[in-house]
Amino acid sequence: MIQWIALITSLPTENATARMRAWRALKASGSAALRDGVYLMPEREACRSTFQAISADIIGSGGTALLVGMLPPTGTDFEELFDRSAEYAALITDITTAKSELSLDSAGDVLKQARKLGKTFAGVSETDFFPGEARKQAEAALHELEATVNQLLSPDEPHAMPGNIQKRAxxxxxxxxxxxxxxxxxxxxxxxxxxxxxxxxxxxxxxxxxxxxxxxxxxxxxxxxxxxxxxxxxxxxxxxxxxxxxxxxxxxxxxxxxxxxxxxxxxxxxxxxxxxxxxxxxxxxxxxxxxxxxxxxxxxxxxxxxxxxxxxxxxxxxx
Structure with a gap:
């Protein structure tokens, strides 16, 4: 059974900058909001470290923060709160659009767009704690776009050869x-x-x-x-x-x-x-x-x- 870690917090009321910083950090962490002031992530070392850093900042700014380990109530599926399918679907749409605009003249611009889409994919993947088929499809579409652009920019790109690399003098x-x-x-x-x-x-x-x-x-x-x-x-x-x-x-x-x-x-x-x-x-x-x-x-x-x-x-x- 998956274990979870919850951050129960009250943000500082008189420090707008600290509140905004905490909200942005919580959003970037990929945590799910169970209710106002209660945020959830799977109990993993990286997730705990993220919550600990956010907690320290909140407490240092005059707020309160408590980390609590927990198991989901019977019949509750917390994993659904972390479904990134919509983000991957939007990414695949952008990849498809970029590929449709690809030509010899636009290859350089499309390559730049592919790099940006790669960053987007990396950002979504970083908080995709339960990756599934949607992630595989987005990754495959991104690789196909990059390969197509590179083939246009660099025809006759070599295929990888098996075997060991010979040492030369x-x-x-x-x-x-x-x-x-x-x-x-x-x-x-x-x-x-x-x-x-x-x-x-x-x-x-x-x-x-x-x-x-x-x-x-x-x-x-x-x-x-x-x-x-x-x-x-x-x-x-x-x-x-x-x-x-x-x-x-x-x-x-x-x-x-x-x-x-x-x-x-x-x-x-x-x-x-x-x-x-x-x-x-x-x-x-x-x-x-x-x-x-x-x-x-x-x-x-x-x-x-x-x-x-x-x-x-x-x-x-x-x-």
Whole structure:
């Protein structure tokens, strides 16, 4: 039987700011209101921590708050109070609308909309304590929208290959010709940056009309049959990092960013801004070599920021 935790509270009457803060926190928590001043969530560690934080703020502002564990009365189904089907239905409607407006010209805008819808989905999911079929349908619709947009922006996107990632020696990959599909997007731009920065500083790049045009001696990346492409759950950038054993905390963060922008998943906080910058560069620069140079400057800045953040974290951990 599911156990529950109730927050019984009386908000401070003379502090409008504190009342508003508490109401917003309770709404954001996903709790259900049993009656005025009584809020309910399933007895889980995260839910209890949320109620404890709200309680501390209410008490600190002059109100009262009490947490009480409870079992539902016989014949009462508290789970119905947490049904998120309506929110998921509205989200699916918005996803369907966005997909209907998708074209080659609108792909960039629809991708931005897909990211916003992804945030909405994440917000609903966070307070969906009893997920069911509605959540699965919304998630599937969102993934389908993202995949469709990415396919339009980046035709011939590679399929993930099964198997292990082969380790490579850096000294064997110097002054090579590297080839990938023209009009590179996030994963290919990040791969080109990684190659130039860490693997082959004198690399030359070919931008292919079709993967079938790849010369036999060129090192292909990010297309089916390429020397370096998606393997399992990893996108091409992550495969290159693993292949040449370049793993560092900063490149791991870069990999998470590229993975999200290429294949979805957990969204880094900087993803929307980086995507907007790269989309602007891609729209404004028609020459792929110049596009790569401009994108490399963006990735250089990100790497420096990640490294500085990592150094600051290490200093903070020292006693």
């Amino acid at each position: 850096l000294n064997d990959f110097k002054s090579k010709t590297w080839a990938t599909r023209k009009r590179p997007w996030v994963d290919r731009l990040a791969c080109a940056w990684l190659i130039r920065r860490f693997i082959d500083p004198k690399a030359k790049f070919l931008w292919l009309e079709s993967p079938a045009d790849c010369p036999p001696k060129a090192l292909g990346f990010d297309f089916d049959g390429a020397a370096f492409t998606h393997v399992g759950a990893r996108v091409s950038f992550e495969v290159l990092v693993a292949s040449f054993e370049l793993e560092t905390p900063a490149l791991a963060r870069m990999g998470a960013l590229v993975h999200y922008l290429d294949a979805g998943g957990v969204q880094p906080i900087e993803a929307v801004g980086v995507e907007s910058v790269l989309a602007g560069l891609r729209t404004g620069i028609e020459d792929d070599d110049r596009l790569m140079v401009a994108a490399c400057a963006v990735f250089d800045g990100l790497l420096t920021n990640y490294q500085q953040c990592g150094s600051a974290d290490q200093k903070a951990k020292k006693p």
